[in-house]
Amino acid sequence: GESVGLHLPTLSVQEGDNSIINCAYSNSASDYFIWYKQESGKGPQFIIDIRSNMDKRQGQRVTVLLNKTVKHLSLQIAATQPGDSAVYFCAENSSGGYNKLIFGAGTRLAVHP
Amino acid sequence: NAGVTQTPKFQVLKTGQSMTLQCAQDMNHNSMYWYRQDPGMGLRLIYYSASEGTTDKGEVPNGYNVSRLNKREFSLRLESAAPSQTSVYFCASRSLAELFFGEGSRLTVL
Numbered sequence: 001g002e003s004v005g006l007h008l009p010t011l012s013v014q015e016g017d018n019s020i021i022n023c024a025y026s027n028s029a030s031d032y033f034i035w036y037k038q039e040s041g042k043g044p045q046f047i048i049d050i051r052s053n054m055d056k057r058q059g060q061r062v063t064v065l066l067n068k069t070v071k072h073l074s075l076q077i078a079a080t081q082p083g084d085s086a087v088y089f090c091a092e093n094s095s096g097g098y099n100k101l102i103f104g105a106g107t108r109l110a111v112h113p
Numbered sequence: 114n115a116g117v118t119q120t121p122k123f124q125v126l127k128t129g130q131s132m133t134l135q136c137a138q139d140m141n142h143n144s145m146y147w148y149r150q151d152p153g154m155g156l157r158l159i160y161y162s163a164s165e166g167t168t169d170k171g172e173v174p175n176g177y178n179v180s181r182l183n184k185r186e187f188s189l190r191l192e193s194a195a196p197s198q199t200s201v202y203f204c205a206s207r208s209l210a211e212l213f214f215g216e217g218s219r220l221t222v223l
Contacts, residue, residue: 042216043205043216043217044203103156104155
């Protein structure tokens with residue numbers, strides 16, 4: 001399987017609890033942010049995005065919060081399920097376009113029954 | 114629809130050997146990308162192609178070449194592999210702001 005998660009910070013939660021995954025981004029000029037989920041042995045999958053003119057966006061069981069003052073992004077997962085176990089990456093469009101996204105190192109989410 | 118397909122999934126090379134990673138997408142996307150992923154690090158962009166016939170360097174292009182063969186296919190070539198190129202490589206294509214990734218190619222250079 002993939003070794004990408006071995007050296008990452010890990011968040012352990014109980015099934016049914018809410019999870020909060022945090023990300024600090026680097027460029028105050030970034031105006032678009034995305035969260036990706038990567039399951040073991042697979043490529044990253046888009047979860048949710050947010051533009052800098054918003055501070056909150058909700059999807060199905062997920063919410064992204066953006067705090068531009070402190071350059072912080074968070075992903076909240078409600079009622080976490082075993083299928084949510086994965087590595088989660090935030091990304092920003094540091095150059096202002098979509099072609100050169102800057103990805104964070106990731107956080108591993110482990111959901112325990 | 115297969116989405117983004119990468120081959121091979123696994124490859125072991127000796128230092129100095131060459132190889133090409135193949136990528137194809139069936140979503141009619143204009144933009145395609147090659148990333149590498151190393152333990153404890155985020156995805157890093159190697160090269161991208163904003164449209165058929167164009168390619169541009171990303172963050173870590175040294176040691177790699179790319180070819181946008183047609184709208185569907187974007188290949189990544191290692192002319193003389195080095196141990197530092199041991200990594201998992203991901204191809205992606207883009208629709209508006211969303212990237213669609215392949216399942217990855219694990220390359221080990223001995």
